Structures are given as C-alpha cells and as structure tokens.
Amino acid sequence: MKTLKDAQPGDTVRVAGILGEGALRRRIMDMGITRGAKVTVRKVAPFGDPIEITVRGYELSIRKSEAENIELS
Amino acid sequence: MKIALVGNPNCGKTTMFNHLTGSSQYVGNWPGVTVEKKEGRLKGHKGVIITDLPGIYSLSPYTLEEVVSRNYLINDRPDAVINLVDATNLERNLYLTTQVVALGIPVIIALNMIDIVRKSGDKIDIKKLEKEFHCKIIETSAVKAIGLMDAAKMAVRLAAAEKTHQSFALFSKKVEAALSEISTLIGDRAMPEQLRWYSVKLFERDQKVLDAMQFPDSLLQTIESIIVAAEQEFGDDSETIITNERYDFIDEVVSDCVRKAGKKLSVTDRIDQVVTNRFLSLPIFIAIIWLIYYISVTTVGTFVTDWTNDTLFGNWLTNGATQLLTSVGTAGWLISLIVNGIIGGVGTVLGFIPQMMILFFFLSILEDSGYMARVAFIMDRLFRRFGLSGKSFIPILISSGCGVPGIMATRTIESEKDRRMTIMLTTFMPCGAKLTIITMMVLTFFPGSSWIAPAMYLLGIAMIAMSGIILKKTRLFAGEPAPFVMELPAYHLPSLKSVLLHMWERSKHFVIKAGTVIFLACSLIWFLSSFSWRLQMVSNVEASMLASIGHMISWFFAPLGFGTWKGAVASISALAAKENAVGTLAVLNGVSDTANSHALISGIGSMFTSVGAFSFMLFNLFNPPCIVAMSTTAKEMNSYKWTAIAIGYQMALGYGIAFVFNQLGRFLLLGKSFDVGTALAILLIAFVIFLLFRPAYGSHPKAEKIVDGLEASR
Numbered sequence: 001m002k003t004l005k006d007a008q009p010g011d012t013v014r015v016a017g018i019l020g021e022g023a024l025r026r027r028i029m030d031m032g033i034t035r036g037a038k039v040t041v042r043k044v045a046p047f048g049d050p051i052e053i054t055v056r057g058y059e060l061s062i063r064k065s066e067a068e069n070i071e072l073s
Numbered sequence: 074m075k076i077a078l079v080g081n082p083n084c085g086k087t088t089m090f091n092h093l094t095g096s097s098q099y100v101g102n103w104p105g106v107t108v109e110k111k112e113g114r115l116k117g118h119k120g121v122i123i124t125d126l127p128g129i130y131s132l133s134p135y136t137l138e139e140v141v142s143r144n145y146l147i148n149d150r151p152d153a154v155i156n157l158v159d160a161t162n163l164e165r166n167l168y169l170t171t172q173v174v175a176l177g178i179p180v181i182i183a184l185n186m187i188d189i190v191r192k193s194g195d196k197i198d199i200k201k202l203e204k205e206f207h208c209k210i211i212e213t214s215a216v217k218a219i220g221l222m223d224a225a226k227m228a229v230r231l232a233a234a235e236k237t238h239q240s241f242a243l244f245s246k247k248v249e250a251a252l253s254e255i256s257t258l259i260g261d262r263a264m265p266e267q268l269r270w271y272s273v274k275l276f277e278r279d280q281k282v283l284d285a286m287q288f289p290d291s292l293l294q295t296i297e298s299i300i301v302a303a304e305q306e307f308g309d310d311s312e313t314i315i316t317n318e319r320y321d322f323i324d325e326v327v328s329d330c331v332r333k334a335g336k337k338l339s340v341t342d343r344i345d346q347v348v349t350n351r352f353l354s355l356p357i358f359i360a361i362i363w364l365i366y367y368i369s370v371t372t373v374g375t376f377v378t379d380w381t382n383d384t385l386f387g388n389w390l391t392n393g394a395t396q397l398l399t400s401v402g403t404a405g406w407l408i409s410l411i412v413n414g415i416i417g418g419v420g421t422v423l424g425f426i427p428q429m430m431i432l433f434f435f436l437s438i439l440e441d442s443g444y445m446a447r448v449a450f451i452m453d454r455l456f457r458r459f460g461l462s463g464k465s466f467i468p469i470l471i472s473s474g475c476g477v478p479g480i481m482a483t484r485t486i487e488s489e490k491d492r493r494m495t496i497m498l499t500t501f502m503p504c505g506a507k508l509t510i511i512t513m514m515v516l517t518f519f520p521g522s523s524w525i526a527p528a529m530y531l532l533g534i535a536m537i538a539m540s541g542i543i544l545k546k547t548r549l550f551a552g553e554p555a556p557f558v559m560e561l562p563a564y565h566l567p568s569l570k571s572v573l574l575h576m577w578e579r580s581k582h583f584v585i586k587a588g589t590v591i592f593l594a595c596s597l598i599w600f601l602s603s604f605s606w607r608l609q610m611v612s613n614v615e616a617s618m619l620a621s622i623g624h625m626i627s628w629f630f631a632p633l634g635f636g637t638w639k640g641a642v643a644s645i646s647a648l649a650a651k652e653n654a655v656g657t658l659a660v661l662n663g664v665s666d667t668a669n670s671h672a673l674i675s676g677i678g679s680m681f682t683s684v685g686a687f688s689f690m691l692f693n694l695f696n697p698p699c700i701v702a703m704s705t706t707a708k709e710m711n712s713y714k715w716t717a718i719a720i721g722y723q724m725a726l727g728y729g730i731a732f733v734f735n736q737l738g739r740f741l742l743l744g745k746s747f748d749v750g751t752a753l754a755i756l757l758i759a760f761v762i763f764l765l766f767r768p769a770y771g772s773h774p775k776a777e778k779i780v781d782g783l784e785a786s787r
Contacts, residue, residue: 017309017313018313022135023133023135023136023556024553024556024558025312026133026135026312026316027133027556028556028558029312029313029316029317030133030168030316031130031558031560032164032168034313034317034320035313035317036317037320042345043349043350043351044351045349045354045450045451045453045454046351046354046451047454047455048454049453049454050450050453050454050557052345052349052450052561056164057162057163057165058162058165058560058561058563059341059561059562059563060558060560060561061446061449061450061453061557061558061561062557062558062559063453063557066556066557066558
C-alpha cells in the first residue's frame with residue numbers, strides 16, 4: 001500500500017490509516033493526521049529528510065521514516 | 074485560588090501569561106523533570122495564582138510535558154482552566170479542548186489571535202462555538218493585549234462559583250454507550266466530576282491511568298471486554314477510535330461555525346517559499362547564523378566581555394577595591410582574597426553575562442519568530458545520525474563561543490533524551506577560553522602552523538559525532554528516537570517585551586545559581602594557591618598547598634605525558650576557567666605577564682615534549698569544561714545522576730584521548746620502544762571501535778524498546 005513517504009511534493013493525498021503503535025502513532029494522530037484527513041506534501045528538507053506537509057490548515061514537519069507509517073487511500 | 078493556562082505550543086500562551094502576571098512570576102522546574110514550571114499572581118488579584126502549563130497538543134501519556142500537565146490538572150485540580158486556542162488554526166487547537174473539557178474543571182476558551190482572523194476576513198460564530206463546547210469563549214489577542222484580563226476575570230468568577238464543568242457527549246452513540254458502561258462500573262472509585270475523564274482514558278487503555286487506579290483484575294477484565302467489543306465493531310483500536318472521533322467532532326463544529334473568506338497565500342507561506350526552499354534554505358540559514366555569531370560572539374559580544382573583564386573588573390573594581398581596602402588598613406591576605414580570589418574569579422564569570430544576554434536576545438527572536446523550528450527542519454537529517462536532533466545544532470554552535478550559554482540553549486529541545494545528550498556533548502566544541510590554550514601551544518611548539526587550530530574544531534565535531542553514536546547504543550539513551558513530528562509554526566513578529574523577558578529570565582538564573590558555586594570554587598582555589606599547609610600565606614606558588622597537591626596527583630597525568638606538578642596544577646586550575654591553564658603555566662614559570670610571550674614560550678617549552686604538549690592541550694580541551702559550565706550542566710540536568718554521568722563521560726573521554734595520543738605519539742614520533750602503554754592505547758582504540766559498531770542496546774521487539782525509551786527519558 002502507498003504511504004506518505006511515497007508522495008511527492010505538490011501531491012494532495014488522503015490518509016487511510018496509521019501503522020505502528022505507542023508514542024509515535026499517537027503523536028501522529030494527535031497532530032491531526034487521522035483517517036480521512038487531507039494531507040498536502042509541501043517540500044523536502046535540503047538534506048533530503050524530513051518533509052514538510054500541510055494538514056488541517058497548518059504546516060508540519062515529519063521524518064520520512066515516520067511518514068512511512070501513514071497509509072494513503 | 075489556582076487558575077491554569079492550557080494550550081498548544083506557539084499559541085501565545087507565554088505572552089498572555091506575562092501580561093496577566095507582570096513581574097510577579099516564579100520560574101522553576103516541575104518536580105523531578107526538566108520541564109519548566111511558571112507561576113505568577115494575577116495582576117490586581119493577590120489571591121489568584123496562575124500556572125502556565127507547558128505547551129501541549131494533547132493529554133496523551135507519552136510525552137513528559139503532557140504527563141506533567143495531566144498530573145497537575147487531575148491531582149492538583151486548579152479551580153479553573155483558561156484554554157488558549159489559536160483561532161487561525163482552530164482544528165488542531167480544539168483537539169486539545171475536546172480533552173480539557175472532559176476534566177470536570179470549569180473552562181474558559183480564549184480565542185487568541187482573533188485580530189489576525191478578523192484581518193483575513195474569516196468569520197467565526199462565537200455563540201455557536203460556545204454552545205458546542207458548553208463553555209464561555211472570550212476573543213483575545215495576546216500580542217495586542219486584547220481581552221486577556223477579561224478572560225482572566227471570567228475565570229476567577231467561574232472558579233469562585235465552584236461549579237464543575239458539565240461534560241457532554243461528543244463521540245458517536247456506540248462509543249458513548251461503551252463509555253457510559255465503563256463509567257457505571259467505576260462510578261464509586263472516582264470523583265463524579267472526573268468520571269468522564271477516567272472513562273475515556275480507561276477506554277483508551279491509558280497505561281498511566283491504569284497504573285494509578287489499581288483496579289481489581291475482575292473489573293479490568295469487564296472493562297477490557299467492553300473495549301474489545303467496541304474495537305471489533307469499529308475495526309480499529311480504541312485509541313484510534315477516540316482520536317478519530319474527536320477530530321470528526323471538530324470537523325463538524327468547524328464547518329458549522331467558521332466561514333472562510335477564501336484562500337490566499339499566507340505571509341508564512343510566502344516567507345517559507347524562500348526560507349525553506351531546497352536551494353536557498355542553506356545559504357540563508359548560514360547567513361543568519363553567521364550574523365548572530367558575528368554580533369554576539371565575535372564583535373559586540375567580545376567587546377563587552379573584554380570591557381567587563383579587563384576594564385570593569387580587571388581595572389576599575391580591582392584597583393578601586395585594592396585602594397579602598399589598603400586605605401582602611403585591611404590585612405594583606407584579606408585584600409588578596411577579595412581582589413584576586415573573589416573579584417578576579419567571579420569577575421571572569423560575570424564577564425560572560427553581557428555576551429550571554431546578547432546571544433539570548435537573538436535566540437529568543439529566533440524562537441519567538443518561528444525560525445528555530447525551521448533550523449531543526451533543515452539540520453535534522455545531519456544530527457539524527459548521531460542520536461541528536463536538528464535542534465542540537467544551535468547549542469553546539471554557541472558552545473564554540475562559550476559552553477555556558479550553549480548548555481542553556483538546549484532548553485529549546487523538547488525531547489529530554491536529546492536534550493541530555495546535547496548537554497553532555499556540546500562542550501566538546503572548543504570555546505573561546507580553550508582557544509587560548511590552543512594558541513599558546515601552537516605558538517610554543519608548532520609555530521606558524523595554521524592547521525592545528527581548525528583541526529581542533531574538527532576534532533571537537535568528530536568527538537561529538539563519535540560520542541553520539543556510542544551513547545545512543547548504550548542503555549541510557551537506547552530506544553526509538555523521539556518522534557520528530559514537529560509543527561512549523563506560522564511566523565510572528567516577536568514582541569520586544571517578551572524577547573527581553575525571555576533573555577532576562579535565562580541570564581538571571583545564571584547569575585544567581587552559578588554565581589554561588591563559582592564564588593566558592595574561586596575562593597577555594599585562591600586559598601589553596603596562596604597558603605601553605607601551615608596556613609601561612611606564601612608569595613611563591615611552589616610552596617602552596619596547590620603545589621603539593623599537584624605533586625601528589627601528578628602520577629595521574631604521567632601516562633598522558635605531562636606528569637609534572639606544574640602540568641597537574643595547570644590542569645586543575647583550568648577547571649576554574651579554561652584560560653587559567655595558560656595563566657597558571659605562566660605563573661609557575663615565573664612569568665608575571667602572559668603577554669610576555671617569549672619568556673612564556675621558552676618556559677613552557679622546557680616543561681613539555683611536543684607530544685606531551687599536544688596531549689596537555691587535548692586533555693584540557695576535552696576533559697570536563699570549567700566550573701561555570703559544570704554547574705550549568707548540573708542546573709540544566711536537574712539530576713545528580715545525570716550530572717555525574719555527563720561529567721564522568723567527559724572525564725573519561727578527555728583522559729582517553731590524551732592517553733591514546735601520548736602513548737602512540739611516544740612510540741611513533743619520539744621513537745620510544747613499544748611498551749604496555751602503547752599496547753593499552755591500541756586496545757583502547759579497538760574498544761572504541763567496538764562501541765561504535767556494536768549492535769544497539771536492547772535490539773528486542775519494538776514495544777519493549779519504546780518502554781525502555783520512556784524509562785530512560787525519566
């Protein structure tokens with residue numbers, strides 16, 4: 001299944017679910033990345049990681065390793 | 074009466090707190106952790122104490138800030154809560170509100186940054202929003218000081234009424250049914266107004282709540298069966314169900330209550346198109362950092378520090394005090410204590426303060442404006458490899474000027490693990506005082522060498538990287554890296570008042586806390602170097618207690634190649650201030666003036682071999698920093714155990730690197746025969762290589778690692 005890590009800058013995608021467990025998973029959800037949320041990938045940091053996304057009207061930075069836990073529909 | 078301020082990071086909470094409390098604040102730490110605790114009295118209401126809780130996004134059990142806030146709200150039960158909500162970012166901010174209103178404490182929502190919303194043309198239906206959340210809403214702007222006092226007064230009235238906040242159903246019918254089942258089951262075990270909170274937390278299987286409640290197994294099993302039934306119905310775990318439904322509720326409320334004026338590119342978007350642009354971000358970043366560094370460390374900072382040290386303390390105060398004390402006929406030893414010991418020692422330390430304040434001024438601007446988050450965004454990739462985070466960059470950079478503000482700058486790192494590691498490693502960067510040691514040694518033994526000084530900085534960076542890799546594999550720092558799911562807040566023009574307040578707060582602590590320790594340490598070193606064991610004052614250091622202590626411990630430094638009492642004494646006095654290493658060598662060689670470099674060079678030159686000199690330099694660069702930096706470490710770690718770990722590690726690394734260099738240098742450069750020392754040095758290198766490449770501690774299943782990580786971060 002496609003994850004947020006695969007999305008390219010400029011893409012707008014919808015979240016299908018969050019993988020993983022514990023602190024990281026809860027943190028991702030707490031920040032508003034929940035099932036059905038619309039996420040736009042804005043850019044990649046100069047050294048190739050992390051990425052910047054827009055979710056629920058604000059900007060969020062997330063590492064690629066963490067974005068891998070976010071499944072897209 | 075207690076009122077708590079709750080809200081997301083960057084929502085203007087601190088500005089509001091400053092406005093409400095004025096100068097009556099007290100800043101400390103929450104018990105046992107390094108999370109800052111701020112309290113103050115509400116202006117004009119002596120009996121009202123306002124507590125500024127850490128900026129949080131949720132009341133989950135996973136981060137230190139959230140746990141601290143939860144514990145306060147649940148156990149200390151403030152009489153009212155003011156929940157600050159950033160009106161320009163309603164959805165995510167209201168997510169915390171959905172949790173706060175379940176606590177049973179009266180809540181006021183302060184809809185902050187309302188001025189920006191009005192300007193953008195968006196309309197928020199306050200009446201509707203009040204009805205949805207069952208609480209009063211006041212429109213505020215912390216920056217423009219609109220509505221803040223109204224919100225506080227409303228909270229005071231509400232608290233005085235002693236009503237509890239009525240909880241309301243915001244989840245779907247099925248979830249509400251499960252929650253009410255749970256609340257019936259635990260009804261006699263929790264306060265009625267907290268029943269809602271506990272029901273939700275139990276449904277989420279919140280480990281912290283489960284541990285605290287200590288329910289009998291049978292009850293736990295009944296609750297578990299309710300949760301499992303709901304999970305099967307939803308096809309999701311309970312934590313996800315709750316989070317999803319909170320956001321579903323907010324989606325509905327926001328689409329009901331907010332009319333957007335249409336999307337425009339915001340100022341933040343436009344700034345970020347340039348500032349975090351893939352190609353421009355690095356040059357801009359370097360330019361900003363260079364500018365700050367140039368102003369606060371090289372030009373203005375050095376100027377004021379030199380002026381305070383040389384003119385204010387070194388000249389005016391010293392001479393003034395000497396004259397004054399002499400004129401009233403004070404005993405010679407007392408003049409020496411006051412002038413050389415106290416004014417000299419404490420003065421050196423206080424001399425750092427203007428420089429630190431300038432630095433903190435700029436750092437506060439970076440933080441308050443929102444650029445600091447971008448720094449972390451840009452640098453994270455590089456630092457994560459060494460077990461640090463993007464936010465470690467600033468402290469390390471500042472430490473190349475002075476380790477003390479460097480250590481203090483770690484306050485901006487939220488993850489406690491990252492923060493501790495940064496404190497431990499940041500002083501490996503040679504600071505300004507260490508530069509005098511490097512300069513001296515280069516002048517004496519390697520004249521004209523232009524590569525040694527830069528090489529020492531590179532070596533410092535290498536040591537930080539190496540230590541990061543080694544430490545992250547130990548038990549202390551093991552576990553998953555802290556999530557780096559970080560908000561990039563909208564840019565704000567920082568207000569001068571809050572920047573100055575920020576700056577003052579940090580400097581004040583340094584003056585008070587570090588000042589006492591340094592005062593004692595300076596007096597002690599002065600005492601040891603001015604008196605003999607018979608407690609007679611000596612004019613020659615060689616007859617002092619310090620010298621004989623130097624003799625006693627010189628064996629300790631022998632394997633490092635400078636096992637003379639002079640080398641030992643210089644290294645000890647360098648702990649008071651690193652530049653003392655050079656000063657002491659000067660005094661011990663009978664050179665009264667460090668500027669008289671020819672005499673000093675020949676004096677020092679006769680003391681060491683070139684290998685020994687290099688080793689002396691390495692030892693003093695990498696062993697624990699000066700007393701000021703060590704006491705700052707202790708203060709920022711806020712734990713004896715962690716202070717001991719940090720200083721112990723620095724000691725081991727400083728000794729190790731000097732040992733390896735000296736032993737191998739003797740064999741390779743000076744043509745000495747291969748002996749036990751050489752073998753030990755090679756073994757030590759092998760051991761370090763092993764530490765670098767061994768598997769990380771606890772490579773067992775993920776879940777346990779997270780638990781370990783949480784424990785390690787306590």
